[in-house]
Amino acid sequence: MACVEHEPVVEIRGVDVVRGQAHLLRGVDWTVRADERWVLLGPNGAGKTTLLQLAGAQLHPTRGEVRVLGETLGAVDVFELRPRIGLTSAALAQRISPSERVGDVVVSAGYAVMGRWRERYDVHDLTRAAMLMQQWGVSPFAHRPFGTLSEGERKRTQIARALMTDPELLLLDEPGAGLDLGGREDLVTRLTGLARDHYAPAQVLVTHHVEEIPPGYTHALLLREGEVVAAGPMAEVLTAPLLSEAFGVGLDVQLERGRFAARRAA
Numbered sequence: 001m002a003c004v005e006h007e008p009v010v011e012i013r014g015v016d017v018v019r020g021q022a023h024l025l026r027g028v029d030w031t032v033r034a035d036e037r038w039v040l041l042g043p044n045g046a047g048k049t050t051l052l053q054l055a056g057a058q059l060h061p062t063r064g065e066v067r068v069l070g071e072t073l074g075a076v077d078v079f080e081l082r083p084r085i086g087l088t089s090a091a092l093a094q095r096i097s098p099s100e101r102v103g104d105v106v107v108s109a110g111y112a113v114m115g116r117w118r119e120r121y122d123v124h125d126l127t128r129a130a131m132l133m134q135q136w137g138v139s140p141f142a143h144r145p146f147g148t149l150s151e152g153e154r155k156r157t158q159i160a161r162a163l164m165t166d167p168e169l170l171l172l173d174e175p176g177a178g179l180d181l182g183g184r185e186d187l188v189t190r191l192t193g194l195a196r197d198h199y200a201p202a203q204v205l206v207t208h209h210v211e212e213i214p215p216g217y218t219h220a221l222l223l224r225e226g227e228v229v230a231a232g233p234m235a236e237v238l239t240a241p242l243l244s245e246a247f248g249v250g251l252d253v254q255l256e257r258g259r260f261a262a263r264r265a266a
């Protein structure tokens, strides 16, 4: 079911996440709307994955309120909420058996299971899985074990799986990590198509590199040491002063034909 355009799909208010003495997130406010595509940027350990886990109903805040798809975490059965959210991450990828066939990795998402077991898939599921594998360029590997794929092919398989349930919110944690230049460019092109698809879900992508931001992404949030440095429309946030503050190093930023590039300031 598609969300109403511009409705909030993630609302985070005054959120702290604390583990022992460590503040993973501190005083975070953030709203994602159905028609927005966000990139989360920040240095290693800034709290990007933690924030994505809150948005994915995988983690509860220590303090503050998190609402996802209109439901408040803590007052909803997360097992009913999670099928409405598509999520890819390195941690989830590790849970996929290397011997699982690619086609089964994708289609089994509809049943919220990892790997095909005794489920019987209907024609609708199999047709949708075939369409998504085609869209993400993994149809030729449908019968291959997941473990035999290249990193780029695995990343695209995971995105096809994440879209299988027709989610209202898509969360991608570092989909560009480990890809070669060709693989990165292929992914950016496919993600640009998804970003520009009016019927696609709200999207949030975590990355360390501005070069991986697909044209069509509309907003950015910069994190540093668990705190929001800036959040808002892409052009207002991806500036040299704000990126320099987030990464703790003086940076020059360029935008050419919809693609960002950053390097240390001379």
Ligand SMILES: Nc1ncnc2c1ncn2[C@@H]1O[C@H](COP(=O)(O)OP(=O)(O)OP(=O)(O)O)[C@@H](O)[C@H]1O
Binding pocket: 019, 020, 022, 024, 042, 043, 044, 045, 046, 047, 048, 049, 050, 051
């Ligand atoms: N259970 C925990 N207890 C203490 N510290 C934790 C715990 N889980 C995560 N952290 C710390 O919280 C910080 C934020 O982690 P998180 O994975 O959200 O950052 P990140 O921005 O996604 O990092 P990266 O870019 O390296 O993936 C890190 O310093 C991490 O070591």
